[in-house]
Amino acid sequence: MKNSIVFLVFSLFSVVAFSQKARVKGVILDEFKNPIENVTVKANEKVTVTNENGFYIIEIPANQKVVIVFSHQSFKNSTVSVELKTNEDFELNPVLNSKIEQMGELVITSNSKKRIDGVTTIDPVIIRMIPGANAGIENIIKTLPGVYSNNELSTSYAVRGGNYDENLVYVNEIEVYRPFLIRSGQQEGLSFTNTDMVENVDFSAGGFQSKYGDKLSSVLDITYRNPKRFKAGLEASLLGGSLTAEGVSKNQKWSNITGVRYRDNSLLVNSQETETNFKPTFFDVQTLLNFNASTKWNFSFLGNISQNKYNYQPLSRQTNFGTVSEPIALLVFYEGQEKDNYLTLFGAGKAVYQYNEKNKLKFIASAYHTQEQEYYDILAQYRLGEVDANIGSETFGDVVYTRGIGSQLTHARNDLDALIANAEVKGFHELNQKSQIEWGAKFTLEDIRDRIVEWEVIDSAGFSLPNPILDYQNDQPYNPYVGPLAPYQDVRATNYTRINRFSGYVQWNYRGKIGTHSYWLNTGIRGHQWQVDADGRPKGDIQMTFSPRVQFAFKPDWDKDMMFRLSGGLYHQPPFYRELRDYDGVVQTNVKAQQSFHLVLSGDYSFKMWTRPFKLVSEAYYKNITDVNTYTIDNVRIRYRANNEATAYAYGFDARLNGEFVPGTESWFSFGYMQTEENQNNKGFIARPTDQRLKFGVLFQDYMPNIPNLKLYLNLVYNTGLPGGSPSYADPYNYQLRLNDYRRADVGFSFVFKDEKIKSSKTWLKPFNEFSLGLEIFNLFNNQNAITNTWVRDVYTKSQYGIPNYMTTRVFNLKLIARL
Structure with missing residues (x-):
């Protein structure tokens, strides 16, 4: 009790x-x-x-x-x-x-091998059951220590001071990519990973091995199921649905699992302050086909077709802010619309040759093709005024005095066509019972065609505001404006870019003993060579990096089950296309790879409490980063300066306690502290855009003792505010404002009619292995979480006001799960 x-x-x-x-x-x-x-x-x-x-x-x-x-x-x-x-x-x-x-x-x-490697393993059942506005693997990842996200509509996440572009994601050892033109979380729709097809999920927040690719922050390694018998599953909710089917041939040589998903974010977007006509369609089909040709050869194909259509027509918005004694409101009326379209085709073939028990080769080829367009013309006319705070007044809550008026016209005609092709070979060789060698070589071709046309015009009280980057003063009507007529922001560029990459790795694993104590050593090195060729610009230099890495795990022969790990090395991130494009949208061909020295000290303690298993994992880490490519973040869009002008550091401490707090269910509590700062051109250290100091996360499962069919799933996240309260065009040294803390609780109630543990004699349930009906409440406490600020000027006081752009409010969702 x-x-x-x-x-x-x-x-x-x-x-x-x-x-x-x-x-x-x-x-x-x-x-x-x-x-x-x-x-x-x-x-x-x-x-x-x-x-x-x-x-x-x-x-x-x-x-x-x-x-x-x-x-x-x-x-x-x-x-x-x-x-x-x-x-x-x-x-x-x-x-x-x-x-x-x-x-x-x-x-x-x-899980002994993963424990040695310092990898966090997540049960796919938890991934499918835990509620979230964008439920899936990323939703669970965000509850882990060291992982940060202030956007429940996005699958993007930052790890230990990195940004959204610094995370590796693999599905069946095949690297997958994020869309290029996504600006906001509500445009994303679906994550690449279909959680109904997942068998295993491993995550590393730093200090990972050489066999993983060239990114600075983290690795998410996902494995899809290899079916053993026929199964089918259906999930449906007010946010969309999915259908999955899998089966195997009679001779067990062929197997296939296919998933179809559809999502509609209207329920969530309509809960925001901006009233809209919103017509999105997010749809994808994924399939995994396996063929066991013989005892030595196995072949597989992973395919994906995804189409996201995002049609958005804002109508009006009212945001109240200020103080209790001086409340202020922003009223906006919109004209125009946005039409975005993202079509992605992905295919990968894999062959595994096991020529004896100790030697294995893998051959992998993949192609990723995306066609993206982003078109919008939106006119926003605003009033900034004082709100009547007198409770007894007939105009209580209304704007009674207007401080300023103005308008903002934004325009975009952005098109992108990208093809990324990979060819890779990997080898695994067991030298003896104590040591193994792993190696790999990979060629990547990136062919990207991109046109960006964006401009913004701002009018305040009838006077057009000049581009803030230009050194012109506008003090109309007192003095005539003699500067050039230019949009407030204007980005125009056409880029045809081709990048050839060669990369490879070799690593050695060894297991030994010191007396009665056991230890494991992994040491390796990665190499990466690339060259950027952009039409109309000088061809980039041939650049090369080498990244030595080492992991050491030690398990003392104690009564207590404890393990200690020390890992570190150099981690390079050669620039991807987004990192090559500067603020003007022009590709810079000689951007260097960002380099980070990692040092991670960790320990885990497995024990029993209340006769049930628990584990406490803690990690302290430090990163020293050079050749930093600085950037700004607007919602989820990152814009780089593409000049390697800064140095940076990050350090922190993470801890997670997980186990059976409730018998038969896994839950965890996580905590993280982190500080990251950058120094641009020796002007001094300031907070990086991902400097999120404190993080608390809770994932909890429970059930009613007298009604075991009724289950509870709880997802709690608290993050301190990010730097992000300044305009993207501003000098970060002049703006060090932070957004408010991010607080969110999602809860789900599920009544299980039948599953593996709960049996039923009802006739209509006989075909099902699992059948449940659930209610989900997103943002249970209706917290107002802001992702960015909209900046509005008061023409009378010449002040700028940062009006928060709030995320979703409390939303209710119904969910049905049925599996054969």
């Missing part, structure tokens, strides 16, 4: 324990890789047999060693020992031999 009170604040429900289980499943094969029917699989008192495809599934107790025996009258027995965590699904595909009985125990601890 005492323990449940601790969590009453978060769940409002009591806690009772139920049995902690895990599952082992797979396909049993003979020496010729043919499936074996009617194999008896026994674990403790549980017994099952394989079907005609050799497939089996068996439930075992979690968090303890369990011996599984595979027996058949035509084959020798095979004995395997496994130890799994609660609710874990583990795939085990033993090969039975007709001559040799496999008596030696194979002890499997599923």
